Amino acid sequence: MSDSIDEIRFRNAELCGHNAELAGRNIILQRELETERNHADHWQKLAGRYDEIRYALRNASDTPEGHAEFYRECAELIFGDDK
Numbered sequence: 001m002s003d004s005i006d007e008i009r010f011r012n013a014e015l016c017g018h019n020a021e022l023a024g025r026n027i028i029l030q031r032e033l034e035t036e037r038n039h040a041d042h043w044q045k046l047a048g049r050y051d052e053i054r055y056a057l058r059n060a061s062d063t064p065e066g067h068a069e070f071y072r073e074c075a076e077l078i079f080g081d082d083k
Helices: 005-059 064-079
Strands: none
Touching: 005 064
């Protein structure tokens, strides 16, 4: 069972095309994975801020001064330090 050189070349070309398709899919999947990891990192960061706000609320006294301090801490956590 001997294949002609043309048949071998044709199969080789098919395999190269298939490998190129797989490489393209691999690149796309890697980019999607990177995007999902970035989203997860972003949401994890937001969750940390949420926990810090909850902690500040628990520690704030129930007075006008305590409320003002809580709002300042929240503004700093959300918008950053302007100093």
